Amino acid sequence: xxxxxxxxxxxxxxxxxxxxxxxxxxxxxxxxxxxxxxxxxxxxxxxxxxxxxxxxxxxxxxxxxxxxxxxxxxxxxxxxxxxxxxxxxxxxxxxxxxxxxxxxxxxxxxxxxxxxxxxxxxxxxxxxxxxxxxxxxxxxxxxxxxxxxxxxxxxxxxxxxxxxxxxxxxxxxxxxxxxxxxxxxxxxxxxxxxxxxxxxxxxxxxxxxxxxxxxxxxxxxxxxxxxxxxxxxxxxxxxxxxxxxxxxxxxxxxxxxxxxxxxxxxxxxxxxxxxxxxxxxxxxxxxxxxxxxxxxxxxxxxxxxxxxxxxxxxxxxxxxxxxxxxxxxxxxxxxxxxxxxxxxxxxxxxxxxxxxxxxxxxxxxxxxxxxxxxxxxxxxxxxxxxxxxxxxxxxxxxxxxxxxxxxxxxxxxxxxxxxxxxxxxxxxxxxxxxxxxxxxxxxxxxxxxxxxxxxxxxxxxxxxxxxxxxxxxxxxxxxxxxxxxxxxxxxxxx
RNA sequence: GGCCCCAUCGUCUAGCGGUCUAGGACGUUGCCCUCUCAAGGCAAAGGUCACGGGUUCGAAUCCCGUUGGGGCCA
Numbered sequence: 001x002x003x004x005x006x007x008x009x010x011x012x013x014x015x016x017x018x019x020x021x022x023x024x025x026x027x028x029x030x031x032x033x034x035x036x037x038x039x040x041x042x043x044x045x046x047x048x049x050x051x052x053x054x055x056x057x058x059x060x061x062x063x064x065x066x067x068x069x070x071x072x073x074x075x076x077x078x079x080x081x082x083x084x085x086x087x088x089x090x091x092x093x094x095x096x097x098x099x100x101x102x103x104x105x106x107x108x109x110x111x112x113x114x115x116x117x118x119x120x121x122x123x124x125x126x127x128x129x130x131x132x133x134x135x136x137x138x139x140x141x142x143x144x145x146x147x148x149x150x151x152x153x154x155x156x157x158x159x160x161x162x163x164x165x166x167x168x169x170x171x172x173x174x175x176x177x178x179x180x181x182x183x184x185x186x187x188x189x190x191x192x193x194x195x196x197x198x199x200x201x202x203x204x205x206x207x208x209x210x211x212x213x214x215x216x217x218x219x220x221x222x223x224x225x226x227x228x229x230x231x232x233x234x235x236x237x238x239x240x241x242x243x244x245x246x247x248x249x250x251x252x253x254x255x256x257x258x259x260x261x262x263x264x265x266x267x268x269x270x271x272x273x274x275x276x277x278x279x280x281x282x283x284x285x286x287x288x289x290x291x292x293x294x295x296x297x298x299x300x301x302x303x304x305x306x307x308x309x310x311x312x313x314x315x316x317x318x319x320x321x322x323x324x325x326x327x328x329x330x331x332x333x334x335x336x337x338x339x340x341x342x343x344x345x346x347x348x349x350x351x352x353x354x355x356x357x358x359x360x361x362x363x364x365x366x367x368x369x370x371x372x373x374x375x376x377x378x379x380x381x382x383x384x385x386x387x388x389x390x391x392x393x394x395x396x397x398x399x400x401x402x403x404x405x406x407x408x409x410x411x412x413x414x415x416x417x418x419x420x421x422x423x424x425x426x427x428x429x430x431x432x433x434x435x436x437x438x439x440x441x442x443x444x445x446x447x448x449x450x451x452x453x454x455x456x457x458x459x460x461x462x463x464x465x466x467x468x469x470x471x472x473x474x475x476x477x478x479x480x481x482x483x484x485x486x487x488x489x490x491x492x493x494x
Numbered sequence: 495g496g497c498c499c500c501a502u503c504g505u506c507u508a509g510c511g512g513u514c515u516a517g518g519a520c521g522u523u524g525c526c527c528u529c530u531c532a533a534g535g536c537a538a539a540g541g542u543c544a545c546g547g548g549u550u551c552g553a554a555u556c557c558c559g560u561u562g563g564g565g566c567c568a
Binding site for chain 2: 126129137179182183184185188189190192222223224225226227228230248250251253255257258259285288289290291292293294295296297298299319320321322323324325326328329330331332333335339371372373374384431434444445446448449450452453459460461462463464465466
């Protein structure tokens with residue numbers, strides 16, 4: 001295959017739900033791949049057997065699907081046991097033989113050595129180092145064990161870990177697309193473990209083997225991995241492999257400046273769906289955390305799908321500093337995209353939140369559309385539209401009282417009579433009728449409009465009155481006026 | 495504790511040595527539109543570009559230090 005082919009991967013651990021930080025990392029990988037006509041690989045890093053779960057894996061699939069982040073290679077979401085792509089399997093637990101084989105290869109090269117130190121010994125070393133205010137790094141005690149010493153340790157029933165012998169005479173450096181050159185003095189790196197005493201490989205090792213075998217060209221990940229990178233670079237060198245290009249993107253913080261966590265609000269991708277966000281609004285917002293165009297464009301329209309976002313996205317323009325997640329701005333953006341929906345799209349989007357609403361689809365569509373410019377969240381629909389679906393909505397009397405309209409009694413009688421007379425109960429005709437009535441009664445339009453609005457919805461804020469009345473239909477408007485007349489007397493308002 | 499990274503309005507950011515009396519967006523406030531609430535339009539407030547030194551004729555922009563924040567290792 002062509003070596004200049006762009007191949008990126010998103011490699012989550014299935015130890016919990018996909019959160020916004022992970023989602024953004026996935027998004028940036030996806031955008032980069034799309035832009036350069038590359039391949040987006042999904043790999044599941046499930047080597048932490050204690051904390052990994054199938055449920056989390058499925059959650060990750062669902063979250064990515066919801067956001068629209070489809071992968072070209074990786075597990076088959078329909079049947080995770082199967083994989084699509086030439087580098088299967090894409091679950092690390094199914095690749096352990098590969099890691100073992102490569103570890104042996106490195107050991108044969110003399111880069112790895114067996115370490116028999118016990119937990120107690122290491123703990124003691126660590127405490128000692130702390131007391132002397134030295135960084136707690138491994139002493140390299142086992143670096144030059146004789147066969148005899150090894151045999152002795154084994155006879156005591158000790159299990160070896162494989163450590164990487166870090167060359168101390170050179171610094172480790174790598175070029176990062178976001179951060180440019182990053183340098184670590186080698187003496188800062190300890191002889192890290194490659195194979196644990198259980199025989200299991202460690203994170204850094206799996207990562208390097210997989211990224212190489214899967215021919216990953218660019219590793220785009222959160223900058224919490226930045227200090228893993230020199231270790232990985234060392235491994236690439238030891239294997240004689242060409243390292244990929246790295247891009248470490250900044251983290252996402254909560255409003256208080258600390259790492260974003262549940263106490264800051266929703267953080268799981270699926271939480272956003274539940275709360276009434278549109279997936280593309282989340283995508284657009286996430287893209288802007290740590291990335292901006294030269295003109296600070298904020299809305300990347302969807303006239304041609306994600307094309308505009310894909311075209312404008314540039315890894316080189318990503319921010320080095322962390323970004324605070326701002327729910328208010330996300331919510332504003334959600335409103336923008338809700339307003340851009342067609343009536344049909346809006347109905348589909350809002351429906352899951354309108355579980356109790358009984359109305360014919362065509363009518364439902366009209367009701368939902370009447371408040372289109374008002375939803376910030378799709379989940380706002382029920383409280384905005386409740387009066388459409390019930391004849392027993394509550395009246396907010398204090399709102400009506402506050403208007404201090406003279407002669408309400410008469411206004412209501414006239415309203416009922418006029419509505420009953422109106423043959424063509426259309427928006428335009430209703431408007432004409434109401435304006436005529438106001439004129440005839442010598443009242444401000446508002447003093448006729450508001451009472452009707454109040455009668456049909458129980459409150460004074462809502463959709464355009466004429467449209468609302470038309471959508472409700474003549475019968476309901478009249479019956480609601482009748483109900484109001486009865487209750488108004490009981491409430492003592494005239 | 496060691497190392498690494500970062501630092502422009504409350505927040506997301508533009509800026510990559512002179513065009514910056516620092517631009518846009520969210521949020522806030524006011525006005526307009528208007529049957530209400532929104533939406534939309536317009537306008538305003540909000541930044542001594544973290545601080546202190548340099549370099550330079552000239553620095554938000556380059557260098558050093560300090561402070562603050564974040565990350566990783568344990």
